[in-house]
Amino acid sequence: xxxxxxxxxxxxxxxxxxxxxxxxxxxxxxxxxxxxxxxxxxxxxxxxxxxxxxxxxxxxxxxxxxxxxxxxxxxxxxxxxxxxxxxxxxxxxxxxxxxxxxxxxxxxxxxxxxx
Amino acid sequence: xxxxxxxxxxxxxxxxxxxxxxxxxxxxxxxxxxxxxxxxxxxxxxxxxxxxxxxxxxxxxxxxxxxxxxxxxxxxxxxxxxxxxxxxxxxxxxxxxxxxxxxxxxxxx
Numbered sequence: 001x002x003x004x005x006x007x008x009x010x011x012x013x014x015x016x017x018x019x020x021x022x023x024x025x026x027x028x029x030x031x032x033x034x035x036x037x038x039x040x041x042x043x044x045x046x047x048x049x050x051x052x053x054x055x056x057x058x059x060x061x062x063x064x065x066x067x068x069x070x071x072x073x074x075x076x077x078x079x080x081x082x083x084x085x086x087x088x089x090x091x092x093x094x095x096x097x098x099x100x101x102x103x104x105x106x107x108x109x110x111x112x113x114x115x
Numbered sequence: 116x117x118x119x120x121x122x123x124x125x126x127x128x129x130x131x132x133x134x135x136x137x138x139x140x141x142x143x144x145x146x147x148x149x150x151x152x153x154x155x156x157x158x159x160x161x162x163x164x165x166x167x168x169x170x171x172x173x174x175x176x177x178x179x180x181x182x183x184x185x186x187x188x189x190x191x192x193x194x195x196x197x198x199x200x201x202x203x204x205x206x207x208x209x210x211x212x213x214x215x216x217x218x219x220x221x222x223x224x
Contacts, residue, residue, distance in 0.1 A: 006157075034212075043202065043216040044158070093157045103148070104212070106157040 002028045004096045006107025012113055013084055021079045021110045029074040030096035034069075034104060038091045049076055066087030084114040117141045119215035121203050126221045127193055129132075129143040133151065135188045135201050142161045143208020149177050151210045152217065158202055199220045 002025040013019050023033060023036045032051050036044040048064075050056035050071035068080040077096075081088055090109050095104040116224040118140045127133040141148065146165040150158035164179035165168055165188060188201055200217040207213055 006175075046211070046214075049211070091155075095157075103160045103163060106159065108117045109157040111214075 001075070001084060002026075002096075002098075002105045004105045004107045006110055007112040008096050009040055010111040011110055013112070014112055015085055016083055018080055018082045019084055019112060021081075021092055021094070021112075022096075023077045023079070023096065023107070025075045028096075028098050030077070030098060031074065032097045032099075033071055033077040034095045034097070035077075035079050036095070038093060038109075044093065044102065047079075064066050081112065084112070086114045088112065089114045092096045116221070117205075117207060117213045118206060119203055119213055121201075121215040123216070124219045124221065126223060127190075127206070129193055129195060129222055129224050131193050132189065132191050133193060133220065135190075135203075136218070137203035137215060139184050139186070139203070139213070139215075141205045141207040141213050144181065145194045145206040145208065145210055147177075147179050148204040148212065149186075149188045150204065151205045152198075152200045152202055154217040162199075193222050195222050195224070 005024045007022045035047045038044050047062045048056040048058045050069050052071050052074050057068040071077040093109040094107040097104040119168040121137045152158040162177035169178045174191045179186045200219050202217045203215040205214040
């Protein structure tokens with residue numbers, strides 16, 4: 001299958017700082033990228049959907065000013081957690097799709113710990 | 116509302132067969148996905164069904180009945196490495212994936 005690379009795999013940051021997570025599709029053009037967060041033993045929760053070159057669509061309850069998403073090219077999307085707090089600690093996963101009915105390939109995930 | 120139901124946890128024996136059921140209610144339907152997720156890792160794609168019937172792929176098969184809003188994932192010849200969570204997701208009319216909470220499968224020797 002196609003490869004989606006997510007970086008970093010894990011990060012520890014101090015409360016109040018910002019963290020950027022990158023999601024790259026290595027061998028296909030991702031027209032749509034999705035960002036999820038997952039708390040322990042819970043399902044994936046969609047945070048936002050981004051299409052290349054346009055603003056991301058955020059799910060209800062997700063603060064767009066706190067979780068900044070940029071999808072500037074067909075191979076790269078970034079999620080920046082601004083002014084992180086301990087409650088933002090979670091597993092963040094991106095997935096990329098080449099089209100509506102094609103499977104979404106997942107990045108490795110980023111475990112964020114805010115101390 | 117939109118809802119995906121699957122059992123929380125199942126236990127099976129190495130070498131045996133296990134069936135994980137999933138029922139869904141979504142606004143529109145554009146396919147049913149199954150993903151496998153090992154602890155601490157991102158999900159990996161297993162199968163996609165959009166038409167009724169059984170799709171077989173090696174040791175894994177997936178079945179869909181659209182009229183019943185029902186799917187199952189069948190795992191044969193279970194191996195210890197199959198211990199993982201199995202996530203069912205339905206794609207709604209807006210092409211968004213609605214995720215189930217996942218079924219934790221425990222394989223015993």
